[in-house]
Amino acid sequence: MRKVVHILACGKSGGIETLIAEYAKKSSHNNYFVFVWEDGYYEQQIRECGCNTYFLDAGKTGSFKATQELIAIIKSVKPDVIVTHHGSPMIRVYVTLLSILFPRIPVLMYVHCDAKDDLSGSNGSARKVINITAAKSAKKIIAISNYVKKSIIANFKAKPEKIEVVYNGVDxxxxxxxxxxxxxxxxxxxxxxxxxxxxxxxxxxxxxxxxxxxxxxxxxxxxxxxxxxxxxxxxxxxxxxxxxxxxxxxxxxxxxxxxxxxxxxxxxxxxxxxxxxxxxxxxxxxxxxxxxxxxxxxxxxxxxxxxxxxxxxxxxxxxxxxxxxxxxxxxxxxxxxxxxxxKFDMEKFVEQLDEVVEEVANER
CATH class of the missing domain: 3.40.50.2000 (Glycogen Phosphorylase B;)
Structure with a gap:
């Protein structure tokens, strides 16, 4: 059993939150979940299934204090692996930052959508630099489909051998x-x-x-x-x-x-x-x-x-x-x-994601 810290944007309703809440119930690892901006229904569901959860409330405390709290959590938990979810610039920055601060802990970067969508919005050039740097810093990148894998290669300049496809699961x-x-x-x-x-x-x-x-x-x-x-x-x-x-x-x-x-x-x-x-x-x-x-x-x-x-x-x-x-x-x-x-049953998804975590933990 590995200790794994998952970093998510929020705990409210959404596809990623639903998926990770189901993963929390079935995973064989000892998972800890950090919610950067908001808690909510799925944060509560994860907590009630026996997992440790943390809420940084970055919207009120500010990104600097939230980052300090996150670093303190990593130091306290001493995880074998860190998994980042969501494509916000702040969470992508965490991929690079945590890789530098904790070089012995592999950081995984999950991409839950077409990679070019993570580059849309304001400050597109800055987003591109942040994502390319994060993709380079991550130990491994997890894509939710082969299409997303191809988009990561095209938009984040990532090496194909660094990307693992783990299809989303459904109960x-x-x-x-x-x-x-x-x-x-x-x-x-x-x-x-x-x-x-x-x-x-x-x-x-x-x-x-x-x-x-x-x-x-x-x-x-x-x-x-x-x-x-x-x-x-x-x-x-x-x-x-x-x-x-x-x-x-x-x-x-x-x-x-x-x-x-x-x-x-x-x-x-x-x-x-x-x-x-x-x-x-x-x-x-x-x-x-x-x-x-x-x-x-x-x-x-x-x-x-x-x-x-x-x-x-x-x-x-x-x-x-x-x-x-x-x-x-x-x-x-x-x-x-x-x-x-x-073929996309939740049990298969959990098993495959657990295997990826185990694999990178063994490579430390």
């Missing part, structure tokens, strides 16, 4: 409740953050096209975010508001998926992985998704789901209509989708 047992017959109207569903890059607006345009071609559909949109108001306005502008329902953030996602037919994920950015897609596949849903980022690493078009051209409502509508028209294929595709989802 597939949560989605064992399944309803594999087709409803009338056919029930489409999206689950995720309501931000522009998730491309729900593309799905709404596709539904309009399907409706104009005589297809009877409903679309349930699960989640919340800054783009929700605009999406609700768009449903009215496209005259599909009677077909669509916004249900907000829900805790009963497995049940919602079980009672749906087709999962639609029409993102317009390069998706680093796609946890929501794997969850839908675990529930035996027919998935129609953009062919962007790492999604083709999850879905094989026409085998365990369907891919459509990114950002193209017409192409998406054609795939949806084709899927509906070929219902005799559904059972086979759904069975394959369930099998694919098990």
């Amino acid at each position: 597939v047992s949560r989605f064992a409740e399944r309803c594999l017959f087709v409803h009338d109207p056919v029930r489409l569903v999206f689950v995720g953050r309501l931000v522009k890059v998730k491309g729900v607006q593309i799905a709404l345009e596709a539904i309009k096209i399907c409706k104009e071609n005589g297809y009877n559909l409903s679309f349930t949109i699960v989640g919340d975010g800054e783009y929700r108001e605009q999406l609700e306005k768009t449903t009215k502008e496209l005259a599909v508001d009677k077909n669509c329902s916004f249900v907000g953030t829900r805790r009963d996602v497995p049940q919602i998926l079980a009672n749906s037919d087709i999962f639609v994920h029409s993102c317009i950015w390069e998706e680093g992985f796609g946890i929501g897609i794997v969850e839908a596949m675990a529930a035996g849903k027919l998935c129609v998704c953009s062919n962007s980022g790492a999604i083709p690493e999850i879905i094989t078009d026409g085998v365990d789901g369907f891919l459509a051209e990114k950002g193209n409502p017409k192409a998406l509508s054609e795939v949806i209509m084709k899927a509906i028209d070929n219902r005799e294929q559904w059972e086979c595709i759904q069975s394959r989708a369930i099998m694919t989802a098990h």
Whole structure:
């Protein structure tokens, strides 16, 4: 058993936080979790499963004091490995700083998204220098997909042999409740953050096209975010508001998926992985998704789901209509989708991440 310090931006709701909270429950190592800016629901979940947590509150105390507290924690815990999560400049700086201050402790740099996204925003040139320096300083870099690995090589100038791919995990047992017959109207569903890059607006345009071609559909949109108001306005502008329902953030996602037919994920950015897609596949849903980022690493078009051209409502509508028209294929595709989802089971994720930690600890 190794002592491992994980550094995260916050403990509130988010994909990284959800993943790491599940890891905390199942990991064989002795894990300590440091939250730099905010605590929250997932910090509490991690603490309640018996792990030590620390909250630096950098937003109030300032980055200098927070860094001093972090250094004191490292000195006190004396970890075998440090793992940094999130791509904020401050946490990337920690990769380099801790590598210098504690040269005998390997520091791992986790990249949870397309690397070029970590360079976006203000001070892009400074972000690039920070990330390239961090990638050079880290003992190993963990990428959540082969697509993300390629983006790290291209954007952070990292050596390929330094990067380990560890696919995100999903607790597939949560989605064992399944309803594999087709409803009338056919029930489409999206689950995720309501931000522009998730491309729900593309799905709404596709539904309009399907409706104009005589297809009877409903679309349930699960989640919340800054783009929700605009999406609700768009449903009215496209005259599909009677077909669509916004249900907000829900805790009963497995049940919602079980009672749906087709999962639609029409993102317009390069998706680093796609946890929501794997969850839908675990529930035996027919998935129609953009062919962007790492999604083709999850879905094989026409085998365990369907891919459509990114950002193209017409192409998406054609795939949806084709899927509906070929219902005799559904059972086979759904069975394959369930099998694919098990490749990304949470147990496999935890085992692989634990192995990476053990490997770098042994190289000290």
